[in-house]
Amino acid sequence: MTTPQAVSLAAKDIHLAFDANTVLRGVDLDVPAGTTTAVIGPSGSGKSTLLRTLNRLYEPDRGDILLDGRSVLQDNPDQLRQRIGMVFQHFNLFPHRTVLENVTLGPRKLKRLDTAAARELGLKLLDRVGLKHKADVRPATLSGGQQQRVAIARALAMNPQVMFFDEATSALDPELVKGILALISELGADGMTMVVVTHEMGFARSAADSVVFMDGGRVIETGTPEQIFESAETQRLRQFLAQVV
């Protein structure tokens, strides 16, 4: 699978509130083309909300989002999201469709691929995540790890320029986590621009090009994995790392 020409992603001073509940308080993010940024932080720090704001599932109250250096806030949000693949903690596969249909739904309906071409694409992607033999079953019959692989294939089927992973391994049994992380790393190694929200510190350390620590809707520290994990500058990050590592 060839990754399309990698693009950069940046966020400037993103603010978001749901009524009285302020979730993001001025978040800056800079993901150079072809790199992986891991976002870590305690629950409720706004990590998942940040991802959904970057692909405009939530519209930011203030700030700007740049894809390939250009603001996307005036774009059609549906078309923007076709360029950004997203993988969820709970997979969110479509249970009423087969594994293959889950993967091909987007290309068929949004890119007008004919059935044969969509099938070929879908099988190729399923092969890549190791599930070609499960193409015609319903997602409910798969294990969690298998479902997440399908979800990744589904996101890749739209041939996105950027991939978001929202705690993609948090709902998995421990023995399945490794395989999914390996798959994500592999994507990063292929040159995909990625933002990975994760609780897997080992993964953030080994596979990410840079790590962002969020707390209370703000970015507290940004740096290379070494800077974040070896020489944290803030008390808050040291405290967090002490608890999770």
Add this chain to the structure above:
Amino acid sequence: MTSFLRATVAILVALLVGALCVGVPARATTDQCAPPGEQSASALPTNLATAAQGDGTDKYTTPGTQPLSTVRPDALGLGTPGVLTVGTLSDAPPSICINSSGQFTGFDNELLRAIAEKIGLRVNFVGTDFAGLLAQVASRRFDVGSSSITTTDARRRTVGFTNGYDFGYFSLVVPTGSAINGFGALKPGQRIGVVQGTVQEAYVVDTLHLEPVKFPDYATVYANIKTRQIDAWVAPSQQASGTVQPGDPARIVENTFSLDNFVAYAVAKENKPLIDALNAGLDAVIADGTWARLYANWVPRALPPGWKPGSKAAPVPQLPDFNAIAASHATAAPSAGPGPKSTLSQLKDAFLDWRLYRQAIPDLFKTGLPNTLILTISASVIGLIIGMALAIAGISRSRWLRWPARVYTDIFRGLPEVVIILVIGLGIGPVVGSLTGNNPYPLGIAALGLMAGAYIGEILRSGIQSVDAGQLEASRALGFGYPASMRLVVVPQGVRRVLPALMNQFISLLKASSLVYFLGLIASQRELFQVGRDLNAQTGNLSPLVASGLFYLALTVPLTHLVNYIDRRLSKGKPAAAEIPTQEII
């Protein structure tokens, strides 16, 4: 499971077909809707009470009529040009009834046919119920109402009437052995049955100053007399003598008569040309002897002194001497009829008359079943479309979509089905009359569909809302807009979850389709209930209704089990190998 289902269906079908084929030898039919002939003539009742005698002045019968040759059939304000659309009933033989071949007939309707022929019109009879008949005539749903309607001042406020073609006695019918021996013996506290909206109701209330028990039709009152649920029935005498059969546990104890309230056809008050034309036609059929022939054949009884049909200028009809015929019978006939039957054999006769099953089932199959299915399925389709719109609007973020959906749902779920059907059928009917050709069938479908829409909307909304929010999020993250996400991802899952509830709604609708009977259907439009009801009214026997009930069960019982089966399968999940492709279900 499927095999169990198949077996159930097979057994029910076998039962029905069996009832068709099992060779129960046909006994001679006592069709109450056949002309009894002049030999059955009755004399003027000797025990005529004087209670209801009016002042005797007749201020409504016209002095004469316009010449028949000056009637212009195209200027009569008819709903359908060239066709006289007539609202009639099926339950009052021999005046108005439906015969064994499913045609509306009886003295009143045959006479009207003859009159229409004189004018140069075709007649189209449509069944309805009496309570709604005058309103339907006034709203021009029907050009003419033909139902042995006694003209009263109260009714003249709603509709206009032709000259009289018959006259009305009231009979007092009581269960055998009752102590009530005449109108004078009626007192407060007794349950006195009348048909709602009839002149007998007015008589009981205004003249006797008593509170009657109201029934929708004659057959139901009579069934109540036979089972002693009521103490007395004040009936039009034609209906009483046509309905009370020898051996029945009921008898006629007294008759009364009101000279100034003759029987006439009802026409919309403002449609003077049609009233004049019918009056001209009536005089013409009296002059050429048709009236006398039909009268002697269908309702042979002596005319009360001082009354004749038609305008004041119409000739006196030449009738056989009914008093003499009746007198000759009185001597010849055995004084005692067959003795009263036992309660058990009455019940058996009322519910298990195999001959009537054999008579009812072909009609139920050919007419009732297709119509019930057409009504139910069409209404379901409308209901699903409206329901889906309501469900989508109901979960919308815009209050301008949510509120109307809410109001609609509250109204249509809050009203009884029969109210919706009557209001839409009778209220909206005249407004869209030109669109539907005054045919209530589409209105019935619309009423059922509008009602079903409210329930289906709530079912779908709950189904859609039960779908995990992550599904919409995942679909939108792929790049689908909100409408496409709903259509491709959320709604199919929501619908699937509520399939059992939707099936239940379909079953309710199937049963509710019987209420379309209130709107008045022509013979070929009758659904299961009305086919059974008509034969029930025609024979006074409940077997046809039981037969139509069996048809409903043959439809609803398998469906109910199908619902349970789907329900179990959805809740238990199922093996991957045995999966039904979802698209086919949805």
